[in-house]
Amino acid sequence: MEPLVGRSSSCLAQLMRDLGQPEYRARQLAAWIYRKRMTDYDAMSDLPADLRRSLAERYVIRSAVSERAAASKDGATKHLVRLADGLAVECVHLPYERRVSVCLSSQVGCPVGCTFCATGMGGFARNLTAGEIVEQFLLMQDLHPNRRITHAVFMGMGEPLLNIDNVVAAAHLLRDEVQVSARNLTISTVGIVPGIRALADADLAVGLALSLHAPNDAIRDRLIPSNRRWPLAEVMAAARAYRRATGRDVTFEYLLLAGHNDSAECARELAALLGDMPGAVNLIPYNPVEGAVAYETPSSARVRAFRAELEAAGRPVTQRARRGRGASGACGQLAGEAAGRRAPKLRASVSSR
Numbered sequence: 025m026e027p028l029v030g031r032s033s034s035c036l037a038q039l040m041r042d043l044g045q046p047e048y049r050a051r052q053l054a055a056w057i058y059r060k061r062m063t064d065y066d067a068m069s070d071l072p073a074d075l076r077r078s079l080a081e082r083y084v085i086r087s088a089v090s091e092r093a094a095a096s097k098d099g100a101t102k103h104l105v106r107l108a109d110g111l112a113v114e115c116v117h118l119p120y121e122r123r124v125s126v127c128l129s130s131q132v133g134c135p136v137g138c139t140f141c142a143t144g145m146g147g148f149a150r151n152l153t154a155g156e157i158v159e160q161f162l163l164m165q166d167l168h169p170n171r172r173i174t175h176a177v178f179m180g181m182g183e184p185l186l187n188i189d190n191v192v193a194a195a196h197l198l199r200d201e202v203q204v205s206a207r208n209l210t211i212s213t214v215g216i217v218p219g220i221r222a223l224a225d226a227d228l229a230v231g232l233a234l235s236l237h238a239p240n241d242a243i244r245d246r247l248i249p250s251n252r253r254w255p256l257a258e259v260m261a262a263a264r265a266y267r268r269a270t271g272r273d274v275t276f277e278y279l280l281l282a283g284h285n286d287s288a289e290c291a292r293e294l295a296a297l298l299g300d301m302p303g304a305v306n307l308i309p310y311n312p313v314e315g316a317v318a319y320e321t322p323s324s325a326r327v328r329a330f331r332a333e334l335e336a337a338g339r340p341v342t343q344r345a346r347r348g349r350g351a352s353g354a355c356g357q358l359a360g361e362a363a364g365r366r367a368p369k370l371r372a373s374v375s376s377r
């Protein structure tokens with residue numbers, strides 16, 4: 025049976041019309057599915073019994089289950105989510121002092137094949153539906169009920185902008201039905217230019233996190249295969265257009281790989297590439313990942329020197345805390361848990377992108 029999750033209120037309104045019900049029932053049903061996170065029709069007390077019966081005969085409410093969880097000492101918890109077809113993805117619950125975030129997957133595997141990423145090494149199975157993306161959020165809230173999840177980042181498995189229709193639909197559902205502020209939604213990309221442009225037109229104004237990881241095409245081509253199709257100049261032009269269209273600063277993610285992209289010269293080149301475009305650079309020292317090409321973590325001194333060069337050029341810099349290491353949930357570390365079950369080898373960088 026088809027799941028109801030993934031359908032907007034207007035979609036549910038059509039369903040109600042088809043069942044001979046008044047449209048306001050759609051709003052009631054959406055509230056049960058997305059805000060009260062009900063998975064049992066019998067508990068939907070303001071819906072008539074015959075409607076609940078009709079729905080139960082035709083639809084399941086959700087289709088995915090959380091199969092396993094691994095918590096790390098810093099409070100992050102990685103969850104393995106099993107999909108209806110037996111494939112699996114991973115997502116991470118990340119509580120902070122003032123907010124609670126979840127990192128969501130958008131694909132089973134990933135077709136991009138970044139050389140530092142175990143998901144990319146493992147290949148691609150399929151896109152997630154909008155419902156499967158939203159289900160990850162709802163499951164995380166079910167399993168961590170004490171604090172409301174306030175933020176969601178699309179930085180798990182997969183390249184979100186290669187699944188743009190479902191990712192945009194999921195972001196709309198999170199904003200309109202689950203009621204997460206669009207300001208608190210962030211979509212990450214390695215620079216899929218048509219996707220960035222489509223996202224700018226999507227009437228969402230979500231945050232965009234652009235994974236650069238290199239200051240020039242020569243280095244970037246070696247790390248991110250899609251750079252050969254959409255080189256840095258095109259990626260940066262699309263990012264500038266995104267900022268103009270949405271009014272939101274882009275965040276630049278930069279994974280530091282010892283000896284590859286972490287020199288002071290690279291930092292200066294990165295500062296020049298960004299020029300006068302506002303937006304912070306988020307530095308992410310590499311975390312070794314089983315199954316990916318062997319890169320090494322840069323020394324702390326090297327990271328400090330890289331950061332200092334950027335700051336000297338006037339660029340705001342943040343450095344991602346390595347949360348979730350104990351749960352294999354830090355950047356590039358969500359490897360392999362979902363592997364081998366009718367799926368390619370999987371990992372999700374939370375985000376190494």
Ligand code: SF4
Binds near residue numbers: 134214
């Ligand atoms: S870093 Fe992102 S885009 Fe690259 S292979 Fe991994 S999941 Fe795909």
